[in-house]
Structure formats: C-alpha cells, structure tokens
Amino acid sequence: MDWDIKELSACYGRREILHGLTFAVPQGSFTAVIGRNGSGKSTLVASLAGLQPYRGEITVGGVSLALLRGRERARTVSLLPQQIRAPHVTVEELVRFGRSPYLAMGRGLDAVDLRHVEEALSAASLDTLRTRYVDTLSGGERRRAYLGMTLAQDAPTMLLDEPTANLDLAVEASLWRIVKRRQTKRGRTVIAVMHDLTDAVRLADRILLLDGGAIRFSGTTADFLRTTLAEDVMSVRRYTTPEGILFHAL
Numbered sequence: 001m002d003w004d005i006k007e008l009s010a011c012y013g014r015r016e017i018l019h020g021l022t023f024a025v026p027q028g029s030f031t032a033v034i035g036r037n038g039s040g041k042s043t044l045v046a047s048l049a050g051l052q053p054y055r056g057e058i059t060v061g062g063v064s065l066a067l068l069r070g071r072e073r074a075r076t077v078s079l080l081p082q083q084i085r086a087p088h089v090t091v092e093e094l095v096r097f098g099r100s101p102y103l104a105m106g107r108g109l110d111a112v113d114l115r116h117v118e119e120a121l122s123a124a125s126l127d128t129l130r131t132r133y134v135d136t137l138s139g140g141e142r143r144r145a146y147l148g149m150t151l152a153q154d155a156p157t158m159l160l161d162e163p164t165a166n167l168d169l170a171v172e173a174s175l176w177r178i179v180k181r182r183q184t185k186r187g188r189t190v191i192a193v194m195h196d197l198t199d200a201v202r203l204a205d206r207i208l209l210l211d212g213g214a215i216r217f218s219g220t221t222a223d224f225l226r227t228t229l230a231e232d233v234m235s236v237r238r239y240t241t242p243e244g245i246l247f248h249a250l
Contacts, residue, residue: 001061001156002027008056010047017043023218030183030190032204039210041193045161049079074101078155082162084146086135091145095120098152120152140171160192197247
C-alpha cells in the first residue's frame with residue numbers, strides 16, 4: 001500500500017511540531033526518517049500510526065487514515081514504539097497479542113494465526129525465550145519480543161520509532177536484519193526513525209530528513225548521498241571505506 005501525505009501538521013500542546021509535510025512512501029520501500037533531536041520524527045510516526053492528532057491528509061492505499069478504525073487500522077499498520085512496557089506475560093503470549101486485530105469476538109487463535117505466531121517467534125529468534133516472562137528479560141531481549149509481536153501482526157506497513165536505541169551493536173544488527181528480511185522477502189513497507197545515519201543509508205532505499213519540523217529532503221538514498229545535507233543538517237563527517245559509506249558525529 002502506497003502512503004500519500006499532504007500538508008501534515010501536528011502540535012504538542014500549543015506548539016506546532018510538524019509544519020505542512022508533503023511526501024510519499026511507495027509500497028514495499030524502506031524509508032529511514034532521520035534528523036536531529038526535536039526535529040519531529042517521533043511525532044511523525046505517531047501521526048502515521050493514528051495516535052497523534054494532526055491536520056492535513058494521510059492516505060494508505062488510497063484510503064484516508066482517519067477513516068480506519070481500531071482493528072482495521074491495526075491490520076494496515078503495526079507500530080514498534082521507542083518506549084515499551086514490561087508486562088508480566090510470557091514472550092509467546094506477547095507475540096500472540098499481535099494476532100488480536102484478526103480475531104472475532106470470543107474467537108481464539110486458529111491454525112493461520114498460530115502459523116503467524118510460530119513464524120514470528122522463529123524470525124525474531126525467540127524460540128528459546130518463549131516461556132520467559134517479558135518483565136524478566138534484558139533490554140535487547142525485550143525489544144526483540146516486541147518485534148516478534150509486530151511481525152506476528154503482519155501488517156502491510158511497519159512503523160518503527162528508534163527500535164534499536166540503547167541496545168548493543170550485536171543486538172542492533174540482529175534487529176535490523178530481521179526487519180530488512182521482512183521488507184525484502186514479504187514486500188512489507190518499512191518507515192523507521194533511525195538515529196544511526198550509517199545504518200540508515202545502508203538499509204533504507206529512501207530517506208526522509210526532517211529539520212525543525214519541516215522536510216529538508218525526501219527521496220532515494222542514492223540521491224540523498226549526492227547531497228551534503230547529512231553534513232550540513234546533522235553535523236556529521238562522511239567517510240568512504242571499502243565496506244561503504246560511514247558517518248561519524250563531529
């Protein structure tokens with residue numbers, strides 16, 4: 001499902017955070033949302049998830065997001081937020097919650113739902129953790145458990161708000177591999193707020209750069225790398241290595 005965003009504005013209290021954003025997200029693409037702290041990245045993701053009041057128009061597959069309610073919206077877009085809770089449920093129970101949008105009143109998981117759950121547990125490498133309680137897990141394990149729930153939901157679009165923040169490099173790399181595999185093998189659309197610019201240009205095929213709640217760039221990663229916007233806006237230095245382009249903060 002293509003996303004079409006026109007003149008999107010959003011406020012926090014009386015302060016406007018997003019100022020008339022207009023951009024498109026093609027189906028099956030991986031868009032990295034980047035920008036300095038306070039540029040409006042998380043507010044944008046919350047708006048696209050239908051959790052943040054906004055002005056303007058957001059359409060998904062030609063349908064206004066404002067017309068999608070409850071389960072219908074959850075069947076269209078899944079969200080892995082930056083801040084996650086630690087409920088006293090097992091990892092498998094948490095992953096099963098991802099199938100909730102597909103369950104009729106009073107109906108339990110059927111064979112199709114259970115297949116999605118098992119696939120998600122396997123994809124997120126959660127098999128050995130399935131009986132552990134979420135509130136006993138490490139930060140990386142907990143984040144992986146929530147990613148499993150997101151995978152089980154299997155919505156056409158995955159929204160991720162800095163899913164690897166404060167994780168060690170090995171866990172971070174593992175999570176991104178899982179997300180990238182879901183995008184390439186199942187054609188899912190990924191819109192992810194990313195704090196590591198090197199990861200952003202390596203994983204994403206599109207870049208959305210926010211600066212002060214406005215768009216400074218929206219387009220392909222290749223076109224973004226032809227500019228100096230990363231250096232100008234995000235105060236980083238670019239290095240070209242045999243492994244690819246690297247960015248380091250100044």
